[in-house]
Amino acid sequence: ETGVTQTPRHLVMGMTNKKSLKCEQHLGHNAMYWYKQSAKKPLELMFVYSLEERVENNSVPSRFSPECPNSSHLFLHLHTLQPEDSALYLCASRERAYNSPLHFGNGTRLTVT
Amino acid sequence: AQSVTQLGSHVSVSEGALVLLRCNYSSSVPPYLFWYVQYPNQGLQLLLKYTSAATLVKGINGFEAEFKKSETSFHLTKPSAHMSDAAEYFCAVSDTGGSYIPTFGRGTSLIVHP
Numbered sequence: 001e002t003g004v005t006q007t008p009r010h011l012v013m014g015m016t017n018k019k020s021l022k023c024e025q026h027l028g029h030n031a032m033y034w035y036k037q038s039a040k041k042p043l044e045l046m047f048v049y050s051l052e053e054r055v056e057n058n059s060v061p062s063r064f065s066p067e068c069p070n071s072s073h074l075f076l077h078l079h080t081l082q083p084e085d086s087a088l089y090l091c092a093s094r095e096r097a098y099n100s101p102l103h104f105g106n107g108t109r110l111t112v113t
Numbered sequence: 114a115q116s117v118t119q120l121g122s123h124v125s126v127s128e129g130a131l132v133l134l135r136c137n138y139s140s141s142v143p144p145y146l147f148w149y150v151q152y153p154n155q156g157l158q159l160l161l162k163y164t165s166a167a168t169l170v171k172g173i174n175g176f177e178a179e180f181k182k183s184e185t186s187f188h189l190t191k192p193s194a195h196m197s198d199a200a201e202y203f204c205a206v207s208d209t210g211g212s213y214i215p216t217f218g219r220g221t222s223l224i225v226h227p
Contacts, residue, residue, distance in 0.1 A: 004156070031213070042219045043203065055214065090156050098207050099145045099164040102215065104156030 003027045006091050006105035014113055015081055021108045023074040023091030032074040033102065034066060035090040043090075049074065050096045081112045115140045115206050119218035127226050132191040134221050136178075136204035139185065144208045146187040147215065148178055151201040160202075163187060174198070199225045 004025045013019050025032065031050035035043050048055040049068040063085075065077040074091055088109050092102040120135040138144055145164050149157040161172025168180045178189045187204060201222050207215040 006156075033214075043217045045214065048214060050213070092156075096213055098213060099162070101147055101159045101162055102149075102157070102205075104149075104158070106154070106156045109154075 004091060004093055004103050004105035006089075006108050008108060009106065010109045010111075012111045012113060013078070013081065015083075017081075018077070018079040020078065021076040021089055021091075021110075023076075023105055025072055025074075025091075025093040025103070027093060027103060029093035029095055029103070030071055031094050031096045032068060032071075033092040033094075034074065034076050035092065036087050037090055037107070038087040046076075078110075081110075083112050086110055086112045115144065115208050115216050117204050117206050117216055117218035119202075119204050119221050121221055122219065123222045123224060125224040125226065126194045128196055129193050132176075132189070132194045132198065132223065134189040134202050134204075134223065136187045136189065136218060137185055138187060138204075138206045140206060140208045142208050144206045146178075146180060147205040147207070148172065148176070148187075148189050149203045149205065150174075151203065151220075153200075157203060160189070194223075194225050196225050196227065199223055 007022045034046040046060050047066040067075040088107045090107045091105045094100045094102045116139040118137045147162045148160040151157045161170045163170050163180045171177045176191045201220050203220045204218040205215045
């Protein structure tokens, strides 16, 4: 029971498909994050939502679109992806404080064919 | 600006041997430091954190880390490795000088041999 739930756990999609990843946190946190984890590469921060700021990594392609309807839910909308987008996508949440650790979900393993 | 360096992308030890995973950070202000562990097909899980209360921090599963300001280090240790410790370990830093967003190291894969 991690407190952060991601669905689906696995997703296979073609390059012309549109799909969404969902993340839900039950910890009462006020900041949520999307990370991309590819083999042999560092953990890559994609998007952050918190009460006062939305931070985007400018290198994230526009085919990834985040949505945060409330403090408990976070989505990542995917469209016209490329094979190099295949990776583990991790959602995390935390209290918006410098000494607060991140709480991660178990991720969605995405394969783009 | 803050940064984290984890020396060694892979560390291999025998079961029962000492585990030492290295982490050095760069920060212009007092940092908050974290170690996370990631088992296969799972997300990252907090092992321990340093928030200035004590320089030696004890975490879960018998791990501990020591904050050394003079060396800007926060190395992770465990006296005796178990097979179940085989995983990816990440060091992260957060400081009050910049964004609330923590910075992660590239990770170290711990391999435990029987």
